Amino acid sequence: MRFSTAPAPHIQPQASVRGLMLGVLAALVPGVAAQVWQFGAGVLIQCLLALIAALACEASMLWGRGRPLVPSLLDGSAALTAVLLAVSLPPVAPWWITVFGALFAITVGKHLYGGLGYNPFNPAMLGYAVLLISFPRTMTAWLPPTGVAAAQPGWAELLDWIFRLTPPIDGMTMATPLDTLKTQLGMGVALDQIRSSPLFGGLAGAGWQWVNLGYLLGGSWLLWRGAIAWQIPAAFLGTLFLAALIFFLAEPASFPTPLFHLFGGATMLGAFFIATDPVTASTTPRGRLIYGSLIGLLVFVIRSWGGYPDGVAFAVLLMNLAAPTLDHFTRPRPFGRQRR
């Protein structure tokens, strides 16, 4: 009898890119839910907008490059990019901001480099950075969290703001705690006084602590499943905490607490979902430790002295550049070889 042949191994691999990406999307749910709870349904509208734009763009780029559509569209990577971008945007950002960001992320951030796996930069963060640089005013106009605002705007109001070309009236929006801290400290206001504003309740500012806890929960689930390596989030959070602690202890009057850093801004989202993007992060164990802690350090530096309110996007993009070099110099010692 004759048989067909194929090279070993003869059993099918279990994991798939799609399963991986869907797992990460599922892990985003608690964080996104907290964000919706604290900042209203605008978050969902942004997600939807970004998803439509990103998937349409992915499809047309694939078609233009003569690639098969279905496997890549279904692998979930474009959807993940879209959601990561959308949750970084203010909930009332006008539609064209979101669409432009998503198109930029998919086109320039991904396909111009050769598609998934070849992009040196995290596409979502590239899109975010471009938006922040181009439209700083719109990008920092967040809504006040539930509890601070009298009431969250309803659907009609939200749709009106998002789809009209006119932004919401200034009185309706508010800067984030990180942003407020930066501008007020810059104006010489004392930290105590800034903190007395209703925006700064709890661990890290009203609303934001819940969002961060949500992402921490989802991220821990990813860790537990072994879907992401522990080194990056551990090193990121550890270094950020340490740096913040040192400065807080040295000068408590002008540096916020380490917990404010850990549970404020995009810290948890960045540590578990953005810095761990496999394509653009370091892949060796030691490399990941260095990569994670340098991002943590950069986040602290940018938040404390940089020109932008949060530093996660820029820190990640900067370290993306260093990842290949880190990988090369942190190769593990193969079995039975002397350390170099």
Place this chain on the structure above:
Amino acid sequence: MAIAGMTEWFGFHGGIQLDTPKDLAAGSGLLLCPLSPRLIFPLLQRDGRNAKPRVTVGQRVLKGQPIAGGESPGQPFIHASSSGVIAAIDDRLLPHPSGLSGPCIVLDADGHDEVVEFAGVTDYRDEAPEVLAERLHAAGIVGLGGAGFPTAVKVRPDGVRVDTLILNGAECEPYISCDDALLRHRAAEVLEGARILLHILQAERCLVGIEEDMPQASDALTAALGGWNGDGIEIAPVPAIYPTGGEKLLIRVLTGREVPADGIPAEVGVVCQNVATAAAVYRAVVLGEPLLSRIVTVTGTGVRRPGNWLTPVGTPIAHLVEQCGGYTDRAERLILGGPMMGFALLSDEVPITKSANCVLVLTVAETAGRRPAMACIRCGACAEACPVELLPQQLYWYSRSDNPDRLAEYHLSDCIECGCCDFVCPSHIPLVQHFRAAKGRLAARRRERGQADQARRRFEARQARRQREQQEKAEAARRKKELLQRMSAGQVASPAQTGDLAEGRTASPQSRES
């Protein structure tokens, strides 16, 4: 997970947990494969050379008679595994990943199973190690774990002191249970083989590594040994993680010693043998019996009745599968070895050789079209799984760009082709296939470079010879001229000078030849 009497484990990086359907064949007991009317003995040896036949077509041979090989310790003997007549010595399909044909001796068994006389030693302890090693060579014993390395060579490592013998009974690949069957039914033979090997090696201790999910085997072993250790032999259950059964990894797990990447286990004082090899050593030394049969696991959802069969070497796989009730309707792929490292066979006409431990038949559903490979997303899952701590994602990158320097820098040559990386890759990249191809290209390049070097050396030698010859010719011509001048001056030529002249002439045909 602790088992009484367990020794300490030393960890290693990576590896994967595989759902091991060992039970498929393990419940069958040890079955005796009836003699096949036709036996086939491929002459291709492990080192790539062909063993020299010792018989001619038409000759009648007895069971146990050497029919090929045995020229040197590196060239093991091949014995007839039953009596009969040599029907042919010709090229046939080989049980080899290449799918190529090569010379084989074909024996038509006469069914009498007539045996040459075997004579064992009365007490191996009275024999010198080299005498016993010679016996192993004469018995054609090679590693039965799959590698097929001649045992006589392995038990006489040059100039190093071996203190530990490891018997490998840790079948880490799913489906394979031939060692399990052997240990359950012939534990005493394995232990006696271990004692003989300890004597040959003059080593102090023997560790029998078995997987912790082989309870019956460990029961049989402890019963035969009278406990978890004795006589310097210790039974050591190891974690059932693939590929713990890999030689270097098993040594690490049991002794904590790390065999150098380019080295052999003896360099760290260890010799590793499969448990089945130990049993064969016992039979060769005590019973005087050459290696004529081995236990083969025939399994997979593609055969009707999976089982472990004591099979004469040379038995065609088709015959063996027939004993298992034949193939199921959906049998799709025939694999020699395990699902991770075994290779697919084109046809079941190829025979069982000494190193064939498993015949695995998978169905359409299990093999159905490997999902298409996507781009590497650099997730690092492969690196986490690699037991050698390589970076498969980088190796993949550099093998695609065919960058020999980088491949060397990332130690492609250390890859044991275990398939762990392949198995965990979410992008379904056939990594091992890429690595095998890249290794092939590197080897071809080395060969080419070797050939180029040789050609250059030949060319330079020829140039040098030409030059020398030209000088000689010029010299001869000069002498001739001198001689003629002297002769014309009326002097008489001396015998020595005419000799010179003759030499000068002989140079010319030589130069034409080159």
